[in-house]
Amino acid sequence: MESQNRLNDIKNGSPLSYRDDINAYDIEYAQNLDAQDPLRNFRDEFIIPSQNDLKRKNLAIEQGQDESSDSRCIYFCGNSLGVQPKQTRRYIEQYLRTWATKGVTGHFVPHEDELLPPFVDVDTAGAKLMAPVVGALQSEVAVMGTLTANLHLLMASFYRPTNEKYKIILEGKAFPSDHYAIESQIRHHNFKTEDAMVLIEPENPDRPILTTEQILRIIDENASSTALILLSGIQFYTGQYFDIERITAHAHSKGILIGWDCAHAAGNVDLRLHDWDVDFAAWCTYKYINSGPGGMAALFVHERHGRVDEKQPDSDEMFRPRFSGWWGGDLKTRFNMENKFIPQPGAAGFQLSNPSVLDMNAVIASLEIFNRATMDEIRKKSLKITGYLEYLLLTSPLGGTHEEKPFALITPSNPDERGAQLSLRLKPGLLDKVLHHLEENSVVIDERKPDVIRVAPAPLYNTYAEVWHFCQIFLEACRKAVQGQ
Numbered sequence: 001m002e003s004q005n006r007l008n009d010i011k012n013g014s015p016l017s018y019r020d021d022i023n024a025y026d027i028e029y030a031q032n033l034d035a036q037d038p039l040r041n042f043r044d045e046f047i048i049p050s051q052n053d054l055k056r057k058n059l060a061i062e063q064g065q066d067e068s069s070d071s072r073c074i075y076f077c078g079n080s081l082g083v084q085p086k087q088t089r090r091y092i093e094q095y096l097r098t099w100a101t102k103g104v105t106g107h108f109v110p111h112e113d114e115l116l117p118p119f120v121d122v123d124t125a126g127a128k129l130m131a132p133v134v135g136a137l138q139s140e141v142a143v144m145g146t147l148t149a150n151l152h153l154l155m156a157s158f159y160r161p162t163n164e165k166y167k168i169i170l171e172g173k174a175f176p177s178d179h180y181a182i183e184s185q186i187r188h189h190n191f192k193t194e195d196a197m198v199l200i201e202p203e204n205p206d207r208p209i210l211t212t213e214q215i216l217r218i219i220d221e222n223a224s225s226t227a228l229i230l231l232s233g234i235q236f237y238t239g240q241y242f243d244i245e246r247i248t249a250h251a252h253s254k255g256i257l258i259g260w261d262c263a264h265a266a267g268n269v270d271l272r273l274h275d276w277d278v279d280f281a282a283w284c285t286y287k288y289i290n291s292g293p294g295g296m297a298a299l300f301v302h303e304r305h306g307r308v309d310e311k312q313p314d315s316d317e318m319f320r321p322r323f324s325g326w327w328g329g330d331l332k333t334r335f336n337m338e339n340k341f342i343p344q345p346g347a348a349g350f351q352l353s354n355p356s357v358l359d360m361n362a363v364i365a366s367l368e369i370f371n372r373a374t375m376d377e378i379r380k381k382s383l384k385i386t387g388y389l390e391y392l393l394l395t396s397p398l399g400g401t402h403e404e405k406p407f408a409l410i411t412p413s414n415p416d417e418r419g420a421q422l423s424l425r426l427k428p429g430l431l432d433k434v435l436h437h438l439e440e441n442s443v444v445i446d447e448r449k450p451d452v453i454r455v456a457p458a459p460l461y462n463t464y465a466e467v468w469h470f471c472q473i474f475l476e477a478c479r480k481a482v483q484g485q
Contacts, residue, residue, distance in 0.1 A: 024388075024391065024392070025392070025396055025397065027465065027468050027469075029468075030388075030463075030464040030465045030467065030468040031464070031465050033384075033388070033464040034463045034464050034465055037381065037463075037464070038377060038381075039373060039377060039378070039381050039459060039460060040463075042369065042373055042460045042461065043460070043461045043462075043463065044086075045085055045086055045087065045369055045460075045461075046083045046084065046085055046086065046290070046460070046461040047083060047084045047085075047086055048072040048073065048075055048083055048461065049072070049073050049075060049083070049444070050070030050071060050072055050073060051070060051071050051072070051073050051442040052070045053070070053073070054073055054442055054444070071442075073442040073443065073444055074441075074442065074443045074444065074466050074469060074470050074473075075444045075461075075462070076443070076444065076445050076455045076456050076457050076458075076462065076466075076470060077444045077445055077446050077456065078287060078288055078290070078420070078456050078457075078458035078461075078462075079236075079239075079264060079268075079287055079288065079420065079421045079446070079454060079456035079458075080287060080446045080454075080456075081286055081287065081293060082267075082286065082287055082288055082289065082290030082291075082366070082458065083290060083458075083461060084290065084292065085290055085365050085366045085369060087365050087368070087369075088292070088361075088362055088365040088366070090115070090365075091115055091116070091361040091362070091364065091365040092358065092361050092362065092365075094114070094115050094116075094361075095116070095357055095358060095361045098111070098114075098119075099357075106118060106119050107119040107120045108120060115361075115364075116360070116361060116364060119357045120354075122355060122357050122360045122361075122364075123142065123143060123144065123327075123348070123351065123354075123355050123360070124348075125360075125364060126143035126296075126298075126355075126360050126363055126364055126367070127139075127141045127142060127143055127347070127348070129364055129367035129368060129370075129371055130143055130298055130363075130367055132370075132371060132374075132375065133266060133267055133271075133289070133367065133370050133371075133375055134262065134266055134271045134273050134281070134283070134298075134300060135270065135271045135272035135273050135274055135275060135276075135375075136273045136274045136300050137274055137303060137346075139303060139306065139345060139346035139347065139348070140273070140274060140300050140301055140302060140303055140306065140346055140347050141298060141299070141300055141347050142298065142299055142301075142346075142347040142348050142350055142351055143285075143296055143297075143298045143355065143360065143363060144296065144297065144298065144299065144350075144351050144352070144355055145296070145297050145299075145352070146284070146294070146296075146297045147177070147261070147263055147282055147283065147284040147297045148177045148178070148180075148181050149297075150282040150297050150298075150299045151178065151181050151230075151259075151261065151282050152181055152184075152185070153299070153322070153323055153350060153352070154259060154280045154282060154299060154301070154350075155181070155182075155185045155228070155230075155259075156185075156322060156323045157280075157305075157320055157321055157322040157323070157350070158228060158257050158259060158279060158280055158305075159185055159189075159227055159228045160227065160321075161186075161189050161191060161196075161227045162227070164224075164225065165224075165225055165226060165227045166186075166189070166191050166195075166196050166225065166227050167195075167196050167197070167198050167222055167225050167226040167227060167228075168182050168185070168186065168196060168197060168198065168226070168227065168228045168229070168230060169198040169200065169218060169219060169222060169226055169228075169229040169230070169231075170182055170197070170198070170199065170200070170229075170230050170231060171199070171200050171210060171231060171232060171235065172199035172200055172201040172202070173201075173202075173208065173235070173237050174230075174231075174232060174261075175232065175236045175261065175263070178230065178232070178261055182197060182230060183197065198218065198222050198226070200214065200215060200218050207410060208237070208238055208410060209238060209240055209410070209412060210235075210240065210242070212242070212243045212246055212247065215231075215242070215247055216246075216247065216250050219247075219250060219251060219254060219256070220254070223254040223255075223256065226254075226256050227256070227257070228256070228257050228258070228259070229247075229251050229256055229257070229258040229259070230258070230259045230260070230261065231247065231258070231259075231260060231261070232260070232261045232262075232263070232264065232265075233260045233261065233262040233263075233264065233265030233266075233269075233271065233281070233283075234262075234264035234265045234268065234269065234418075234419050234421070235264075236263070236264050237423065237448060237452070237454075238410050238411055238412075238423050239264075239411040239412075239418050239419060239421035239422060239423050239454065239456075240411065240412055240417060240418060241265070241269060241412075241416070241417050241418050241419050243417075244260060244271070244276050244278065245272070245275075245276040248276050248277055248278055248279075249276075249277065252277065257279045257280075258278065258279055259278070259279055259280040259281060259282070260273075260278055260280075260281040260282075261281070261282060261283070262281050262282065262283035262300075263282075263283045263284045263287060264287060264288075264419065264421070265283065265419065266283040266284075266285070266287075266288065266289060266298070267285075267287070267288030267289040267290075267370060267375075267378075268287075268288045268382070268419040268420055268421075269375075269379055269382070269419045270375040270376055270378075270379040271375075273300050273302075274302065274303070277302065278300065278302060279301075279302055279305060280299065280300060280301050280302065280305070281299065281300040282297065282298070282299045282300070283297060283298055283299075284297045285297060285298060285363050285366075288420070288458060289363070289366055289367065289370070290366040291359070291362045291363040291366055292362045295359055295362055295363055296355065296356060296359040296360060296362075296363050299347060299350065300347060301346065301347040301350060303346065305320050306320070306345055306346035306347060306349060307319070307320075307345060308342065308343055308344075308345045308349065319342075319343050319349065322343070322349070322350055323352070324341050324343065324352070325351065325352025325353055326352075326353075327351040327352060327353055327354050327355070328341075328343050328344060328348065328349045328350055328351040328352060329341055329342060329343060329344065329349075330342045330343065330344060331344060369460065370460075373460060378459045378460065379459075381459035382419065382420045382457075382459045383415045385420075385457050385459060385462065385464060385467060386415070386418065386419075386420055386421075386422060386457060387415060388464055388467055389422060389455065389457060389467045389470075389471070390409065390413070390422060392467065392468065392471040393405075393407075393409070393422070393424070393471055393474075393475075394409070396471055396475060405475075405478065406426060406427040406430055406478050406481070406482050407424045407425060407426045407427065407430075407478060408424070408425050409422055409423070409424060409425075410423050410424075410425050410452070411423045419456075420456045420457060420458060420459065421454055421455065421456040422454075422455050422456075423448075423452050423453070423454050423455075424452065424453050424454075424455065425451050425452050426451045426452070426453070426478070426481075427451070427482075428450075428451060429485060430451070430478065430481040430482065430485075431447060431449075431450065431451050431453070433477070433480065433481035433484055434453070434474070434477045434478060434481050435447060435453070437473070437476070437477035437480060437481070438473060438474065438477055441473045441477075443470060443473055443474070455470070455474075
């Protein structure tokens with residue numbers, strides 16, 4: 001019944017013509033979709049690893065080697081680490097040139113051919129380009145730190161437990177780092193985690209989705225004792241896109257602050273953090289935003305929490321309490337060294353140390369592309385290309401009938417409830433054999449033990465033809481894995 005419902009969802013849930021077109025199973029159909037894709041030229045702005053790249057044992061380029069002729073791999077792992085924009089090298093080389101030729105004066109000296117302003121102002125440039133990616137005012141965004149560190153900083157400000165209201169609500173399978181951060185915050189305030197952590201668990205373990213109604217019910221049941229809610233914008237394991245607007249509004253109706261980990265949502269879906277009245281959010285930039293491994297993260301603080309001229313409840317301060325550092329201080333007095341902290345208004349006032357200019361260049365090199373493409377267009381393609389992937393996986397004649405397929409999708413069928421990622425749960429014992437076949441065919445995805453693979457076609461650089469080829473390879477991998485048992 002579940003399988004048939006999913007097929008009905010596919011047939012009835014999308015206006016895309018391929019859902020009733022038998023030609024959708026042909027590579028020419030995918031190539032035609034690519035030819036009509038308004039974002040098709042952005043692929044040329046990224047470096048997709050080649051099949052030879054994945055197998056090479058050293059990084060040096062051999063003399064006379066023509067890398068451009070190598071066939072590209074199928075890279076569907078942007079939900080874990082995005083590929084490198086070609087212009088990242090140009091941004092970083094100019095940073096190195098500035099540092100080399102100006103030294104410390106590079107903090108303040110502008111250049112006629114600069115890609116970024118002087119070092120002292122790069123955080124402002126980052127916030128300006130990041131804000132439209134997450135639907136925020138520029139003043140509500142700071143590009144800084146790392147994801148979990150930023151969550152700690154935000155909880156230091158927004159988690160102010162009392163003996164009556166001390167609980168934190170989160171999903172039961174939150175990303176481990178979020179879980180650890182919340183546990184440690186609770187212990188830091190001398191509460192017991194078994195009392196203060198409210199975990200929202202799936203009602204059906206075989207389909208680990210959390211419905212909005214279930215989340216709202218858990219909030220209602222714990223409203224009188226809850227100090228904070230922290231959820232994922234997109235759940236890392238299932239790829240489910242939560243209804244941020246509705247859940248946020250419901251939390252506020254109960255007088256509860258709510259924050260969102262947008263690690264898998266930023267650069268993936270068209271967020272509206274300001275309009276949805278989100279209290280705070282944090283995200284990394286090395287997934288869909290392509291800043292490189294461990295790249296600088298970012299945070300959002302709604303403008304009402306960033307004011308510096310209003311007396312705070314139960315405090316003599318004229319701004320929201322937070323862990324403070326000098327880079328968050330008032331720009332007019334930052335270099336006076338007076339040891340009297342007055343924060344900048346907005347998210348910038350939550351900064352601690354001056355940012356790594358090297359890291360910021362890598363972030364902005366990619367953000368500049370996002371601003372040209374726009375999140376609206378990126379989301380439109382994401383809906384289409386992920387829908388095409390789902391359609392081929394569930395209906396392709398190559399894999400037999402749906403009931404015969406040795407995998408199930410645990411990501412919601414409703415396109416509005418997912419981003420670019422589809423999570424596939426394989427039958428027990430198949431994962432290693434399937435992964436081996438994918439690796440042998442230069443397909444890059446990621447796994448979640450014991451039986452899930454996550455497949456994420458990124459709209460800026462992945463193609464419909466790659467989706468078609470992936471499905472051929474993956475379904476053949478499944479067939480061989482089943483035969484091998």
